[in-house]
Amino acid sequence: xxxxxxxxxxxDYLYYLLYTEADGIFPSTGFVCVIMSNKDFNIAxxxxxxxxxxxxxxxxxxxxxxxxxxxAPGFGEVGAGVGLGPNxxxxxxxxxxxxxxxxxxxxxxxxxxxxxxxSGYEGHEEVFDYQTxxxxxxxxxxxxxxxxxxxxxxxxxxxxxFSKHCISITTSxxxxxxxxxxxxxxxEADLVIGTDGIKSVTRGYVVGNENQPLKYxxxxxxxxxxxxxxxxxxxxxxxxxxxxxxxxxxxxHVITFPIQGNKTINIVAFVADHDTPWTxxxxxxxxxxxxxxxxxxxxxxxGSDVMIxxxxxxxxxxxxxxxxxxxLESFVKDGVVLVGDAAHPMLPHLGAGVGQGFxxxxxxxxxxxxxxxxxxxxxxxxxxxxxxxxxxxxSVLHGSTRAGEIxxxxxxxxxxxxxxxxKLLNEIWEPVWNYDLKKDxxxxxxxxxxxxxxxxxx
Ligand SMILES: Cc1cc2nc3c(=O)[nH]c(=O)nc-3n(C[C@H](O)[C@H](O)[C@H](O)COP(=O)(O)OP(=O)(O)OC[C@H]3O[C@@H](n4cnc5c(N)ncnc54)[C@H](O)[C@@H]3O)c2cc1C
Numbered sequence: 001x002x003x004x005x006x007x008x009x010x011x012d013y014l015y016y017l018l019y020t021e022a023d024g025i026f027p028s029t030g031f032v033c034v035i036m037s038n039k040d041f042n043i044a045x046x047x048x049x050x051x052x053x054x055x056x057x058x059x060x061x062x063x064x065x066x067x068x069x070x071x072a073p074g075f076g077e078v079g080a081g082v083g084l085g086p087n088x089x090x091x092x093x094x095x096x097x098x099x100x101x102x103x104x105x106x107x108x109x110x111x112x113x114x115x116x117x118x119s120g121y122e123g124h125e126e127v128f129d130y131q132t133x134x135x136x137x138x139x140x141x142x143x144x145x146x147x148x149x150x151x152x153x154x155x156x157x158x159x160x161x162f163s164k165h166c167i168s169i170t171t172s173x174x175x176x177x178x179x180x181x182x183x184x185x186x187x188e189a190d191l192v193i194g195t196d197g198i199k200s201v202t203r204g205y206v207v208g209n210e211n212q213p214l215k216y217x218x219x220x221x222x223x224x225x226x227x228x229x230x231x232x233x234x235x236x237x238x239x240x241x242x243x244x245x246x247x248x249x250x251x252x253h254v255i256t257f258p259i260q261g262n263k264t265i266n267i268v269a270f271v272a273d274h275d276t277p278w279t280x281x282x283x284x285x286x287x288x289x290x291x292x293x294x295x296x297x298x299x300x301x302x303g304s305d306v307m308i309x310x311x312x313x314x315x316x317x318x319x320x321x322x323x324x325x326x327x328l329e330s331f332v333k334d335g336v337v338l339v340g341d342a343a344h345p346m347l348p349h350l351g352a353g354v355g356q357g358f359x360x361x362x363x364x365x366x367x368x369x370x371x372x373x374x375x376x377x378x379x380x381x382x383x384x385x386x387x388x389x390x391x392x393x394x395s396v397l398h399g400s401t402r403a404g405e406i407x408x409x410x411x412x413x414x415x416x417x418x419x420x421x422x423k424l425l426n427e428i429w430e431p432v433w434n435y436d437l438k439k440d441x442x443x444x445x446x447x448x449x450x451x452x453x454x455x456x457x458x
Contacts, residue, residue, distance in 0.1 A: 037063030041375040043368070044068075044179055044189035046166045047196035048075060050082075050144075051340030051357035053151035055193055055365055058095050060159055062369040067187065068155075069164035069179065071196070075152055077144035080223050081259040081266030083112070083244065086137040086433045088355035091362045094437075100150040101142065106261035110140035113243055114429055115257075115351075117421070119412060120249035122303035124238055127248060127410065128422040130429055137433050139351075141244070141257040141266060166196065169205040169336060177205075177335050190375055191382075192336045193364070195357075198322060200342035206333040215278035215325045217347055219404070222269040222295050222316035228262060230312055238305045240265050247306050248410040248421070252299055254306055255351075267309060268348070269316070271298045272408055278325050290318035323347050323401070327394040331360075332386040335378060339364060343389070346397040349404040352432050356393040359437055363389060366441050372454040380453040384444035392440070396432055403428050 043059060045052045048070030059066040084092070089110050092098040102109060114137075117128040165182040169192060172178050176188045194202025203212060228241060238245055244257035254269045296310050323346050331338040340357030367373060367381045406424045409416045416424070448454040 041190035043191045045193045046202050052195035055361045057154045058365040068160040071165045073163050077148045082144050083351040085139045091358040104146040104150045105142040110138045112139040115246040116243040117246045120247035120302045128425040141259045143259050166201050194338045194342045198341040198345040205336045213324045214281045216282045217321050218273040218276045219321040220271045221319040224267050224313035224316045226265050226312040234308045236308045248407040250411050251408045253407040286320045288318050290316050332382045344393040346400045350400045352396050377453045388440040
């Protein structure tokens, strides 16, 4: 393995770690560039999904002692697309993984704009076209397995152990955390990063197993991938590749965005019951095969382009969507820190769930790789993460719920009309996209300096 020279100046460390030699890969050798670290603590990441791997890459590149424990026998993601908004793109860029992700997206660069909203009803009248105030506000649609592949390519295989199902976390006499696995093995770590998703086990340590606010939202998401050509051949009129589209109507909406170089359309058709309050989580499984007739039955009132789309969802998978209510106020207890869906599962209506996870990852890895972070001050460092991340992620969580209510209240005559809906939609995107995460990073380091935990840099 190639090792990089020492970091030249302390305050340049993140830039140095993340942007040397084309994101840490030496083009001539393909080896990952790893910097020797003098950190006196070790890290275990529980869950090797999108957020777990996004965290592992910069920690590994920085030479920290990090291990990933994944439940499954190998890496894997659902065969669906994921939409990454501009804030996700900025976080991935700062994490040093964006170029690898874009390289696997079959696009030259991120160009995806926000959803264009059209009526789901016949005629598909334009409802709202968001005009961004910032032309660099672009996103990316990508096939999830391709995204995961990009992250895997940046990680040494020895970092991950598979078939490791975490069942609990305890604390040893020395203050280390002990991760217990279903195969009866254990692993000791000073810091545990819980990236084990919506059904997180690590969350049990942070909030207690009895205090999990996971609720069934009475929303079903039917998902499918469809070749764009098939939709055009069937007479589809709405352009699904220049813009992601959202067809809205009463208690139903369909979102589409292109992936795989515009060859494939990622489709999610939502069916919600907004009159029933959220109830305790459903027994598993939350994902089931479904039928086209079941789905079409919910969309009887909708227009011809929506029907063409649904006609091509031959065997949609049906997801019973869960989210937190109320959200967690704290993502940290002792040396266990929650990230991504383990911390803030939300409705997917702003396409922002994993983006919040990537923001978590950026703040956490920025702090952990700081030259002055060590075992003795880890609790202070985690306290800063816990100060900035819950308010930010939870505001997006609330915004996602609100977005779904707005989409599903549209009806040209019976409820919110075009004008009302357009006004409401105009307010929901800027707070997600234009958040200044850099300020949070500065705030965290500044607070640690003020507290005397970090020495002020000359
Ligand atoms: C229908 C739908 C559409 C969505 N669309 C978007 C979108 O377009 N854009 C967006 O930003 N977000 C979207 N989201 C949300 C997004 O999918 C999640 O926020 C994201 O997958 C969370 O990533 P994660 O790494 O936190 O968790 P996960 O992706 O769930 O990964 C968790 C990992 O941990 C492993 N694991 C679980 N339990 C254990 C254990 N006990 N021990 C060890 N390992 C374990 C799992 O095997 C998995 O590999 C959508 C969600 C849904 C339901």
